[in-house]
Amino acid sequence: xxxxxxxxxxxxxxxxxxxxxxxxxxxxxxxxxxxxxxxxxxxxxxxxxxxxxxxxxxxxxxxxxxxxxxxxxxxxxxxxxxxxxxxxxxxxxxxxxxxxxxxxxxxxxxxxxxxxxxxxxxxxxxxxxxxxxxxxxxxxxxxxxxxxxxxxxxxxxxxxxxxxxxxxxxxxxxxxxxxxxxxxxxxxxxxxxxxxxxxxxxxxxxxxxxxxxxxxxxxxxxxxxxxxxxxxxxxxxxxxxxxxxxxxxxxxxxxxxxxxxxxxxxxxxxxxxxxxxxxxxxxxxxxxxxxxxxxxxxxxxxxxxxxxxxxxxxxxxxxxxxxxxxxxxxxxxxxxxxxxxxxxxxxxxxxxxxxxxxxxxxxxxxxxxxxxxxxxxxxxxxxxxxxxxxxxxxxxxxxxxxxxxxxx
Numbered sequence: 001x002x003x004x005x006x007x008x009x010x011x012x013x014x015x016x017x018x019x020x021x022x023x024x025x026x027x028x029x030x031x032x033x034x035x036x037x038x039x040x041x042x043x044x045x046x047x048x049x050x051x052x053x054x055x056x057x058x059x060x061x062x063x064x065x066x067x068x069x070x071x072x073x074x075x076x077x078x079x080x081x082x083x084x085x086x087x088x089x090x091x092x093x094x095x096x097x098x099x100x101x102x103x104x105x106x107x108x109x110x111x112x113x114x115x116x117x118x119x120x121x122x123x124x125x126x127x128x129x130x131x132x133x134x135x136x137x138x139x140x141x142x143x144x145x146x147x148x149x150x151x152x153x154x155x156x157x158x159x160x161x162x163x164x165x166x167x168x169x170x171x172x173x174x175x176x177x178x179x180x181x182x183x184x185x186x187x188x189x190x191x192x193x194x195x196x197x198x199x200x201x202x203x204x205x206x207x208x209x210x211x212x213x214x215x216x217x218x219x220x221x222x223x224x225x226x227x228x229x230x231x232x233x234x235x236x237x238x239x240x241x242x243x244x245x246x247x248x249x250x251x252x253x254x255x256x257x258x259x260x261x262x263x264x265x266x267x268x269x270x271x272x273x274x275x276x277x278x279x280x281x282x283x284x285x286x287x288x289x290x291x292x293x294x295x296x297x298x299x300x301x302x303x304x305x306x307x308x309x310x311x312x313x314x315x316x317x318x319x320x321x322x323x324x325x326x327x328x329x330x331x332x333x334x335x336x337x338x339x340x341x342x343x344x345x346x347x348x349x350x351x352x353x354x355x356x357x358x359x360x361x362x363x364x365x366x367x368x369x370x371x372x373x374x375x376x377x378x379x380x381x382x383x384x385x386x387x388x389x390x391x392x393x394x395x396x397x398x399x400x401x402x403x404x405x406x407x408x
Contacts, residue, residue: 002154006032006128007325009147009157011170013042013131015052015110016287016304017163018117021127022065023312024161026403027319031127032155034147038132043118045111049189049263051215051223052113053078053202053298054106057399058305064398067120074112076218077103079200086207086251096200103200107215107223130155138173145282145326159326160283161311163304166273168289174280181272183353185210186233187295188226190265191217192245195257198222203252210353211296212251221262224248225295230269237265270294274346278335282326286311291342294349303345309396310337316397316404337396 006029010021013035021033035042054062054075062068081094081104096103121127133149138160140146147155162170171178187210198216205212210227217223226248228236236244245259273292278285287304311334318330397404 003156004153005156006030007157008159008161009034009155010161010163012163012165013037014163014165015113015117015301018114018121019305020161020163020286020308022117022121023308023398025124025127027312027316029126032157033127033129034133034135035131036134039129043115047263048111049191049266050110051107051217052110052301053215054108055302056102056105057395058302059106060401061305061309061398064401064403067116070116071108071113074218075106075108076216077200078105078107078202078216079103081202083204086205107217135169138170140281158282158324162283162285162289163287164289166288166292168285171275171285171289174283176275176277176280178273178275183270183272183294184230185227185270186230187268187270188233188237188265189268190224191262192222192224193220193260193262194222196255198256203255205252207251212248213298214252214256222256227270233267237267272346272350278338279331284311284331284334291346293346294353296349296352299345306341306399307338309398310334312398313396313404
């Protein structure tokens, strides 16, 4: 078959891949999105109970891309966050009153975000969805990257954006090296109703096996991410629903009253995966393909959205300068812009998990003291809040609410 050429090919039809395609379309590029699953399957509800915490800056980005108005009816504002540890008096309470009375973020079901992104992309004349066709091979040269699909089609592009997840196929084919660490923990994800209103408060309680988080959702529901050592998690999901929910409620001191399960419980083994390099010839990794982090801070999707925002800035500047968007120097600037953010969040989430999984009595006493100290230290607490809201440091255009300024 003849080679079909695009400015940019996005590999992966998940949340990051679809968002990347929507953002790239704003640069008037001709985009192809390649995904091994069928479009019909991606549009069909699978009962996926996962949600995402959308930070304040990520909300601004989605608004700038034109989809926030379609999402906000299903988004529950996070007004306060209460972080504590079982059997200690230490805690940190982050209040929206210290953030100009604005929500610190929002909780939305992943399936709703996904279908909203697909609907938006289907109205974009410069984005082409090529679903239900896995990649057989790829090659690159100085001017083009080429993909061969399972149906025999050949695609060419100046840039390939790999957003195909933590086990990225294209990352493996390209020979890019990764660091992997098995946490020997598993997150159990489920949704509950509760008899006491959540009032927009997200609860995170640290326990020896891992944290448990109750995240406020619309219609008086909460999304629960219960992380435990994998052997214990397997035992937990085999409990009766009543005993399982009783155990979950006890871990946050029954502060939401009686729980009722909505749907099923799903298990997700946890590991740290990151690539030492985010770029290769005409290839760039974003989202989980570049870094899969521990969910202890709920920042995985936000980190991927920041990847996209920084990439869009660099590509826009390249367009203005008359440069090839796949030029190594353009991609090198992108990689440099992501180094501090990526590595600091990897270190922070890994370090927090190790710190709070340590059962040493002296370490536990220090943790309780540290939480209380942060709670009393107003300026320090506000710094942590700005980090969680994605508003620390110099931000790329999309996170500030504008499309890139080509003359910047």
